Amino acid sequence: MPLKPRLHREMVIYEAARLADAEGVDALTLNRLAARLGIRPPSLYNHVDGMPGLLRELALLNIRMLEARLKDAAVGRSGADAIRALAQAYREYIKEHPGVYLAGLRAQRLHPPIDAELRQGEERVVGVVLAVLAPFGLSGEDALHAVRGLRSLVHGFATLEIAGGFGLPLDCDESFRRLVNLLIAGLLKDEKGSVNHVDD
Amino acid sequence: MPLKPRLHREMVIYEAARLADAEGVDALTLNRLAARLGIRPPSLYNHVDGMPGLLRELALLNIRMLEARLKDAAVGRSGADAIRALAQAYREYIKEHPGVYLAGLRAQRLHPPIDAELRQGEERVVGVVLAVLAPFGLSGEDALHAVRGLRSLVHGFATLEIAGGFGLPLDCDESFRRLVNLLIAGLLKDEKGSVNHVDD
DNA sequence: CGTAGGATACTAATCTGATTAGTATTATAA
DNA sequence: TTATAATACTAATCAGATTAGTATCCTACG
Numbered sequence: 001m002p003l004k005p006r007l008h009r010e011m012v013i014y015e016a017a018r019l020a021d022a023e024g025v026d027a028l029t030l031n032r033l034a035a036r037l038g039i040r041p042p043s044l045y046n047h048v049d050g051m052p053g054l055l056r057e058l059a060l061l062n063i064r065m066l067e068a069r070l071k072d073a074a075v076g077r078s079g080a081d082a083i084r085a086l087a088q089a090y091r092e093y094i095k096e097h098p099g100v101y102l103a104g105l106r107a108q109r110l111h112p113p114i115d116a117e118l119r120q121g122e123e124r125v126v127g128v129v130l131a132v133l134a135p136f137g138l139s140g141e142d143a144l145h146a147v148r149g150l151r152s153l154v155h156g157f158a159t160l161e162i163a164g165g166f167g168l169p170l171d172c173d174e175s176f177r178r179l180v181n182l183l184i185a186g187l188l189k190d191e192k193g194s195v196n197h198v199d200d
Numbered sequence: 201m202p203l204k205p206r207l208h209r210e211m212v213i214y215e216a217a218r219l220a221d222a223e224g225v226d227a228l229t230l231n232r233l234a235a236r237l238g239i240r241p242p243s244l245y246n247h248v249d250g251m252p253g254l255l256r257e258l259a260l261l262n263i264r265m266l267e268a269r270l271k272d273a274a275v276g277r278s279g280a281d282a283i284r285a286l287a288q289a290y291r292e293y294i295k296e297h298p299g300v301y302l303a304g305l306r307a308q309r310l311h312p313p314i315d316a317e318l319r320q321g322e323e324r325v326v327g328v329v330l331a332v333l334a335p336f337g338l339s340g341e342d343a344l345h346a347v348r349g350l351r352s353l354v355h356g357f358a359t360l361e362i363a364g365g366f367g368l369p370l371d372c373d374e375s376f377r378r379l380v381n382l383l384i385a386g387l388l389k390d391e392k393g394s395v396n397h398v399d400d
Numbered sequence: 401c402g403t404a405g406g407a408t409a410c411t412a413a414t415c416t417g418a419t420t421a422g423t424a425t426t427a428t429a430a
Numbered sequence: 431t432t433a434t435a436a437t438a439c440t441a442a443t444c445a446g447a448t449t450a451g452t453a454t455c456c457t458a459c460g
Binding site: 024026105108109119122126141144145146148149151152153154155156157159160163164165166167168170172174175178179181182183184185186187188189190 | 224226305308309319322326341344345346348349351352353354355356357359360363364365366367368370374375378379381382383384385386387388389390
Binding site for chain 1: 445446447448449450
């Protein structure tokens with residue numbers, strides 16, 4: 001009789017994501033997750049491979065959701081407009097899913113680049129960004145450097161934001177808009193000046 | 201009447217910083233820290249206010265070290281050169297002290313903006329960056345937005361780097377250099393074009 | 401039909417880590 | 431010389447992760 005309706009792996013991960021997003025990654029605990037699901041902590045091991053496994057699942061979920069968001073944002077746009085939409089969607093995603101996003105980062109420290117599935121996911125996301133940057137005349141390594149830049153910028157801004165790092169009473173939306181515009185302006189300038197030298 | 205100087209408190213924080221930098225924030229545990237110091241875990245409470253207090257101390261140490269680094273880098277330089285030096289010093293600092301840096305971030309989630317000492321430290325760092333950006337004709341809110349941008353960019357790049365987020369075999373130094381140059385190019389373009397509109 | 405497996409749940413127990421309470425020791429200021 | 435503050439300790443509690451061993455139920459196959 002103590003047996004209840006079956007739980008699915010999907011439900012476990014979904015509930016973990018809800019918990020992490022609602023109360024922060026640090027609140028994501030196997031004990032609390034089990035309580036939410038109405039089971040005892042050890043039972044979770046029937047669905048995920050402990051905390052490391054759960055974090056990995058969240059990392060995969062993160063990448064899937066992020067990829068979908070970025071594609072939605074980029075579709076039908078091009079040039080500077082596409083970059084703005086992409087950056088904004090990226091930032092909004094992180095703010096909507098801070099727990100899942102940070103869990104994804106944490107997982108990368110545990111599951112080094114050896115994890116093929118994670119790596120492939122990352123590559124798909126990079127692919128979306130590459131497509132958006134293509135019209136700027138970037139290709140090969142130049143394009144990859146630019147992807148790193150855009151990613152760093154959005155990641156940095158959004159993680160500082162959710163960490164409460166921006167203390168001053170200054171509109172964050174405006175800060176972000178300006179930052180993205182600065183990047184775009186730099187890309188446009190580069191486009192003409194050919195090489196990536198600002199002065200030197 | 202004067203209380204005797206406690207050099208032990210400094211030692212605790214210093215050792216915590218070494219541990220965090222060497223083995224990661226997650227390895228920073230009161231048990232392990234106590235073992236390194238040759239005492240039992242509860243004895244640590246004579247020196248710091250538990251784990252939250254320790255994280256706060258590390259956050260303060262982080263700000264002091266970072267401020268010193270940034271000042272060193274900026275002194276005697278100006279314009280684009282100063283920005284490059286500042287960004288590079290910032291990034292190098294984070295890579296040298298990943299544990300302390302991340303502990304500082306974690307502390308901000310625990311000690312909300314109410315903490316006056318932390319806030320003042322942040323403001324000093326902002327001041328250094330503001331001084332470097334001043335020659336670009338930015339002032340008031342414009343300058344603050346730019347500080348946020350520069351900080352986001354460096355923070356984002358460096359934290360992705362230490363998290364192993366850049367999987368591709370592409371030179372990180374070069375990626376960073378280009379990103380900083382893009383920002384500078386954007387700032388220079390703005391300087392002439394007056395307002396911060398790229399199109400719209 | 402009826403049982404063998406697998407999936408899933410449980411309890412019990414271990415380990416690590418944070419924290420509090422209570423107590424002993426010792427250096428030093430009065 | 432003694433009172434006190436700083437510091438250390440042990441013991442105990444609590445939360446969390448994890449493993450081992452066991453019970454229960456669903457389902458598929460004979």
